[in-house]
Amino acid sequence: MAWRELWAGYLAFYEATVPEAVTAATWARILAPDPTYSAVVAELNGVVVGFANLVLHDFTWSDRPAGLLHDLFVRPDVRGSGAGRAMIQHVIDQGKRDGWNRVYWMTKEDNAVARRLYDTFAPADGFVRYRVRL
Ligand SMILES: CC(C)(COP(=O)(O)OP(=O)(O)OC[C@H]1O[C@@H](n2cnc3c(N)ncnc32)[C@H](O)[C@@H]1OP(=O)(O)O)[C@@H](O)C(=O)NCCC(=O)NCCS
Numbered sequence: 001m002a003w004r005e006l007w008a009g010y011l012a013f014y015e016a017t018v019p020e021a022v023t024a025a026t027w028a029r030i031l032a033p034d035p036t037y038s039a040v041v042a043e044l045n046g047v048v049v050g051f052a053n054l055v056l057h058d059f060t061w062s063d064r065p066a067g068l069l070h071d072l073f074v075r076p077d078v079r080g081s082g083a084g085r086a087m088i089q090h091v092i093d094q095g096k097r098d099g100w101n102r103v104y105w106m107t108k109e110d111n112a113v114a115r116r117l118y119d120t121f122a123p124a125d126g127f128v129r130y131r132v133r134l
Contacts, residue, residue, distance in 0.1 A: 004027070007071075009073060036055060037053070044078055044081065044083065049078045052073075052088070054068065056068075066104060067104070069088065085120075106129060
């Protein structure tokens with residue numbers, strides 16, 4: 001399945017591993033009717049070449065939800081052809097249509113290629129993430 005292959009490429013990019021059960025659960029949540037988890041894919045010549053996973057969540061500073069672009073990946077051989085930009089724009093357009101408060105995402109500070117793309121949507125907001133593993 002295309003999403004799974006791309007998901008594996010995304011995890012490899014981050015040199016990360018996710019147990020198969022978690023991958024299966026994530027995919028099941030994306031397919032479920034609950035709008036909390038969803039995904040968009042990019043197609044080139046009828047082939048899925050990229051995906052973005054989205055988590056829609058409540059937000060204490062607004063009565064409207066926030067859309068978190070959780071994962072974004074485009075197959076290496078088709079990068080630079082506009083797939084990444086198209087998926088982000090699609091999610092922003094969806095958020096505008098559905099009345100979300102914001103669409104936001106995070107990336108590593110040194111991910112220069114991704115940030116070149118992201119900087120064309122909005123400037124980085126200066127927040128720094130802290131994470132306590134449990
Ligand atoms: C980040 C990523 C999703 C961008 O996808 P993409 O389809 O290549 O992006 P686009 O084709 O829409 O590129 C848009 C911009 O990004 C930059 N860019 C993307 N790929 C590039 C490349 N190979 N070389 C130079 N610039 C590049 C350019 O500034 C480009 O601007 P342009 O549209 O004016 O030419 C893709 O590079 C990727 O999957 N990277 C690995 C995983 C990753 O970093 N994910 C993001 C984690 S938060």
